[in-house]
Amino acid sequence: MRKLWLLPLVLGAVGGVTLYALAQQENPAEEVKRQKEMLLKEMGILPGDVYAEQGRDMFNKPMGTQGKSCASCHGQDGRYLRGAYAHMPRYYKDMDSVADLDSRIKYCMEKYMGVKDVKHDINFKSIATYVATLSNGMKMDVKLDNPKEKEMYQKGRELWYARVGKMDFSCAVCHDTFGGYRIRLQTLAKVKEDKVSTHWPAYRFSNDQLWTMEDRIRGCYNQIRVTPPPHFSWATVALSLYMAYESNGGIIETPGFVR
Amino acid sequence: MKKYFVLLGSLVVFACAPAQKEKPKPAEVPKSVPQAKVEEKRHTFEDDIKQDEGQKLCSNPQGTVSADMVEKFFQEQKRLIKYPPDGKLVGDWKKGEQLFSNPRKGNCYACHCADPKELACGNIGPVLRHYGQRQHDVKYTYEKIYNSWAYVPCSIMYRAGVHDILTPQEIADIVAYLHSPESPVNK
Numbered sequence: 218m219r220k221l222w223l224l225p226l227v228l229g230a231v232g233g234v235t236l237y238a239l240a241q242q243e244n245p246a247e248e249v250k251r252q253k254e255m256l257l258k259e260m261g262i263l264p265g266d267v268y269a270e271q272g273r274d275m276f277n278k279p280m281g282t283q284g285k286s287c288a289s290c291h292g293q294d295g296r297y298l299r300g301a302y303a304h305m306p307r308y309y310k311d312m313d314s315v316a317d318l319d320s321r322i323k324y325c326m327e328k329y330m331g332v333k334d335v336k337h338d339i340n341f342k343s344i345a346t347y348v349a350t351l352s353n354g355m356k357m358d359v360k361l362d363n364p365k366e367k368e369m370y371q372k373g374r375e376l377w378y379a380r381v382g383k384m385d386f387s388c389a390v391c392h393d394t395f396g397g398y399r400i401r402l403q404t405l406a407k408v409k410e411d412k413v414s415t416h417w418p419a420y421r422f423s424n425d426q427l428w429t430m431e432d433r434i435r436g437c438y439n440q441i442r443v444t445p446p447p448h449f450s451w452a453t454v455a456l457s458l459y460m461a462y463e464s465n466g467g468i469i470e471t472p473g474f475v476r
Numbered sequence: 477m478k479k480y481f482v483l484l485g486s487l488v489v490f491a492c493a494p495a496q497k498e499k500p501k502p503a504e505v506p507k508s509v510p511q512a513k514v515e516e517k518r519h520t521f522e523d524d525i526k527q528d529e530g531q532k533l534c535s536n537p538q539g540t541v542s543a544d545m546v547e548k549f550f551q552e553q554k555r556l557i558k559y560p561p562d563g564k565l566v567g568d569w570k571k572g573e574q575l576f577s578n579p580r581k582g583n584c585y586a587c588h589c590a591d592p593k594e595l596a597c598g599n600i601g602p603v604l605r606h607y608g609q610r611q612h613d614v615k616y617t618y619e620k621i622y623n624s625w626a627y628v629p630c631s632i633m634y635r636a637g638v639h640d641i642l643t644p645q646e647i648a649d650i651v652a653y654l655h656s657p658e659s660p661v662n663k
Contacts, residue, residue: 375535376525378535378536378537379525379527379531379535380527380530380531380534380535380630381524381525381526381527381531382524382525383634383639383640383641384634384639385531385534385625385632385634385635385639386632386634387535389537389539390539390632391632393539394539394632395600395632398598398599398600399598399599399600400586400587400598400600401585401586401596401597401598402596402598438521443521443524443525444519444520444521444523444524445521446521447521450521452521
């Protein structure tokens with residue numbers, strides 16, 4: 218207990234060294250590669266894949282009041298969901314609205330399995346990640362055939378370019394115009410060019426968390442000091458749809474591994 | 477060393493937090509006050525994405541306004557600029573240094589490099605090293621920080637003064653940090 222005063226010193230030193238090491242790293246892609254190799258060497262598996270496996274278990278497990286599992290409708294290990302994520306977000310007849318991965322899973326759990334108060338927690342995200350992995354290796358192929366899909370895409374596009382909040386930012390200024398540049402030491406993703414929707418949900422090694430695209434969108438808004446849209450809301454669906462459509466043609470590889 | 481004391485201080489605060497929770501003092505705190513505060517803070521996403529005129533004009537894939545509108549746009553944005561009550565556009569560079577790096581205030585290092593000792597600086601904005609030797613007018617520097625859109629339509633640089641992120645006095649302090657020969661920016 219007496220040595221507690223040392224703690225800030227040690228933390229400061231570690232922080233300083235990390236910061237220095239980060240500043241020396243010219244290529245962020247190299248850093249990601251290095252982190253990935255390190256984790257694989259230490260654990261033999263990437264944390265994102267562990268979550269996806271956990272998601273598989275949850276997928277096959279009955280939940281809620283109906284005694285059903287996701288697998289009851291979508292087949293053992295989701296065999297009827299192969300390729301589903303490649304066409305998401307999309308319009309669903311039973312919902313009469315456009316849903317992204319997260320909103321669709323929530324709807325299914327509530328309506329068909331009788332799960333109450335679906336939370337966007339790690340179990341939920343694991344299921345979402347698992348469902349996304351069922352489309353790995355396929356091409357992102359989001360269509361805008363339904364009028365509601367077109368309308369939602371248009372809303373997403375408006376949000377993408379809207380300069381908002383105290384910081385006057387839009388998604389576009391950071392992720393189109395300045396994609397590849399750095400905010401502090403964080404490199405901004407080139408969202409359209411790199412077709413980022415193909416590798417979300419993703420595991421973020423910088424804070425050891427599994428994030429779906431909804432978390433990513435909310436995180437961005439939080440950083441530009443705009444109150445994030447709630448989970449499963451029109452804004453997260455609209456932006457997910459916009460980005461997924463712009464990622465068409467990219468090969469799906471989830472869970473992603475990002476900084 | 478000062479930094480470590482601050483860190484230590486915050487640790488102490490964290491350590492004390494649970495202890496405070498166990499002993500609430502309901503008699504001393506009028507209930508209406510914290511409630512009112514929460515109500516005040518509860519913005520929604522829809523509230524926050526409401527745009528002002530300038531933001532509306534800038535929300536397009538081109539990321540700027542059309543050439544024939546530029547002049548009017550500049551005039552509108554210039555009108556939003558306010559100056560410190562004492563008229564001094566150059567404040568205290570040491571205060572400016574704090575504001576420049578504080579992520580909750582200027583957060584200028586997110587995009588600009590200035591003091592060579594600061595390694596964690598972004599590369600979106602121009603490097604401000606030796607800014608004071610570049611013959612910039614202090615009025616220009618002040619206005620640029622207060623409202624960058626008065627010089628570059630729809631610039632990515634946020635309008636610190638327009639949105640009250642920085643007060644006129646605070647902007648003057650940052651102007652001093654950039655211009656003063658004593659400032660590490662110009663050393």
